[in-house]
Amino acid sequence: MGPRLFVINAKAAAAATALALALAAPPAGASPNGAAERFYERSFVLAADGRCRLFEPRLTKALEAATWQARGAALRAGVDAPQLAESAGRARALAARTPCDAADLKTVAGRAENAFSGWKRLARLTLPGARRDWSADRFAYKSPTYRLVQDSVTGASPVRFGLAGTMDVADAPVAVVSWFGQPRPVGARLVLRDAAVAPQPWLTGDLPPSAQARTIWSSGAEDASTTLLPREQKAGQAWRFPAEAAEALAGLDPREPFALEFVFRDGSVARARFEAGDFAAGQAFLAMGAV
Numbered sequence: 001m002g003p004r005l006f007v008i009n010a011k012a013a014a015a016a017t018a019l020a021l022a023l024a025a026p027p028a029g030a031s032p033n034g035a036a037e038r039f040y041e042r043s044f045v046l047a048a049d050g051r052c053r054l055f056e057p058r059l060t061k062a063l064e065a066a067t068w069q070a071r072g073a074a075l076r077a078g079v080d081a082p083q084l085a086e087s088a089g090r091a092r093a094l095a096a097r098t099p100c101d102a103a104d105l106k107t108v109a110g111r112a113e114n115a116f117s118g119w120k121r122l123a124r125l126t127l128p129g130a131r132r133d134w135s136a137d138r139f140a141y142k143s144p145t146y147r148l149v150q151d152s153v154t155g156a157s158p159v160r161f162g163l164a165g166t167m168d169v170a171d172a173p174v175a176v177v178s179w180f181g182q183p184r185p186v187g188a189r190l191v192l193r194d195a196a197v198a199p200q201p202w203l204t205g206d207l208p209p210s211a212q213a214r215t216i217w218s219s220g221a222e223d224a225s226t227t228l229l230p231r232e233q234k235a236g237q238a239w240r241f242p243a244e245a246a247e248a249l250a251g252l253d254p255r256e257p258f259a260l261e262f263v264f265r266d267g268s269v270a271r272a273r274f275e276a277g278d279f280a281a282g283q284a285f286l287a288m289g290a291v
Helices: 010-022 032-052 057-076 081-096 103-115 243-250 279-286
Strands: 124-127 134-137 145-154 157-165 172-177 187-193 213-217 220-223 237-240 257-263 269-275
Touching (some): 124 279, 134 279, 172 243
Antiparallel strands (some): 134 145, 145 269, 172 237, 187 257
16 A cells, blocks of 8 residues: 555645544544555654654644554554554655655644644543453542553453552552452462564464463552442452553554453462553553643
C-alpha cells in the first residue's frame, strides 16, 4: 500500500482535519486496508510533529494514543505486524523529507489543532479489544482510583487490573480482587510472554509455555480502597506490582493474553485472564494529564 493520503497538499489538509476529528472514536470493525491506512496516516502526523514540533504536548500525547490505537485495530483486523512496521517506516520517511515550513504542513497542523479542542477535554476513553476492553480515566481524584483498568474474574471472584493512583501519587500497576468462598492467597504474579526470550507474539489463545513466559511478582497485598473495588463489592485485596509490569504489558502485541495468578498456601493457583489490548494507547491518553 503506497502513501496515498499524506501527499502534502490541500487535499491532505482536509483529510488531516477529518483524521483529527475521528481520533477520539475507537476504530471498530475496520477492513484490513482501512485499518492499515489509518495507522499510516496517524504515524505520519506523529512523525511530522516529532520532527517539526507542530503541536503542544497534550495534543502530541493524543496523537500518540491514537497511533497506538490504530495499530491495535489494524492487527485485530488481520494486518501483519511486519506490514505495519513497513508502513510506519514509510510514514516516517515522508515526514522526514517534508519541510517543516511547508505551507500545507502548517495548514494540516492548524486544522488538527482546531479539531482537537474537544479531545483535550475528554476525560474518559474506552479502548475496545478483541475480548476485553481497557477503560481510561483522566479525572483528578483525591482518593486512589483506577486510571486505566480491565476487568476479569477467577472463579466467582471479580478481579481488576490496571494503573491506579491519585492526584498526588503516580499511577502504578495494581490488581484488586474480592474473594468468594476460599482462603486468601499468599502471593500474586503476572504471567505474560517474555519478549527477551520469545520476540514473536504468542497468539494461540492460551498463555505461552513456561520457557517463553515471564513472571512478575507482586510486592504484597493490603486492604483495597473502596474506590478501587469491583462494582457492588464492599471489600477486597489490592496487590501492587513494580513499574516494570506496565512496561512489559505495553510491549505486548494487543492480541496477546496475559494472566494474574494468585498462589495459595497449599500450592494451588487461581488464574484470571486478561488481554494486552490497547494498554499503550491508554498510557498515552493518561499522559495528557488530568482534566
